[in-house]
Amino acid sequence: MASLSLRQVTVRFPTASEPALDEVDLEVPHGHFTVVCGPERSGKSTLLRVAGGQEEASSGSVWIGGEDVTARSAQDRGAVLVMQHYALYPHLSVQENMAFALRVAGVAETELQERVRYAAEVLGLTEALDLHPDQITGPQRQQVALARAMVRRPTVLLMDDPLVALSPELVDATAELIGTLARHLDVTTLMACTDPAPVRAAADTLWTLDHGRLHPGTNDHREDRP
Numbered sequence: 001m002a003s004l005s006l007r008q009v010t011v012r013f014p015t016a017s018e019p020a021l022d023e024v025d026l027e028v029p030h031g032h033f034t035v036v037c038g039p040e041r042s043g044k045s046t047l048l049r050v051a052g053g054q055e056e057a058s059s060g061s062v063w064i065g066g067e068d069v070t071a072r073s074a075q076d077r078g079a080v081l082v083m084q085h086y087a088l089y090p091h092l093s094v095q096e097n098m099a100f101a102l103r104v105a106g107v108a109e110t111e112l113q114e115r116v117r118y119a120a121e122v123l124g125l126t127e128a129l130d131l132h133p134d135q136i137t138g139p140q141r142q143q144v145a146l147a148r149a150m151v152r153r154p155t156v157l158l159m160d161d162p163l164v165a166l167s168p169e170l171v172d173a174t175a176e177l178i179g180t181l182a183r184h185l186d187v188t189t190l191m192a193c194t195d196p197a198p199v200r201a202a203a204d205t206l207w208t209l210d211h212g213r214l215h216p217g218t219n220d221h222r223e224d225r226p
């Protein structure tokens with residue numbers, strides 16, 4: 001069981017007058033889809049980066065699966081961060097982009113192909129597998145970035161506004177898909193976004209972040225879940 005907890009996390013950047021995160025307490029239960037929404041510069045990326053180990057907290061702690069991972073490197077946390085400005089390898093096909101991290105990790109070829117095929121199927125990328133990033137649309141590239149994280153089967157998936165580049169008709173469907181994946185693949189998922197509207201129905205729990213302070217949102221379906 002890999003819940004994610006942030007306890008009293010504060011991040012101060014030396015050049016800033018106020019903390020980017022201010023005593024944040026956040027609990028994402030195992031397999032739940034939690035969304036943190038907030039305006040620009042409210043601290044969303046910093047929150048995800050601290051959870052993933054890309055940024056160090058000034059104080060407080062990060063827990064994954066009941067273990068204190070504050071001192072662990074990003075690689076040793078079992079969390080995968082999908083950044084807002086992700087980059088695909090332009091010289092590799094969609095399929096190879098998705099498989100890249102698995103090859104590096106030495107995952108067996110049949111297992112690798114199976115994971116890529118499954119992720120492509122659920123994300124509607126099957127037809128694009130042999131194409132290169134410059135041959136697919138912006139929204140498709142965003143889906144590939146999500147698929148690339150999914151195939152790694154992280155215990156915790158952190159996503160920085162993956163809906164921002166999508167067309168309006170894809171936004172709701174993708175938010176719903178992320179929620180479904182979290183529950184079906186048992187991936188504890190924390191996502192940041194600026195607009196709460198498209199995620200309200202899909203998220204288990206919604207929080208708002210304002211000047212580095214976390215406030216409860218209006219979604220809490222946890223009682224409905226087994």
Ligand SMILES: Nc1ncnc2c1ncn2[C@@H]1O[C@H](COP(=O)(O)OP(=O)(O)OP(=O)(O)O)[C@@H](O)[C@H]1O
Nearest residue numbers: 013015016020038039040041042043044045046047
């Ligand atoms: N490396 C850094 N050094 C100094 N200040 C930083 C650094 N990273 C973030 N900040 C500051 O911390 C605050 C929160 O930034 P953060 O990027 O976490 O917000 P955000 O909500 O993700 O914004 P956006 O929606 O624009 O990406 C901002 O005031 C930002 O300028």
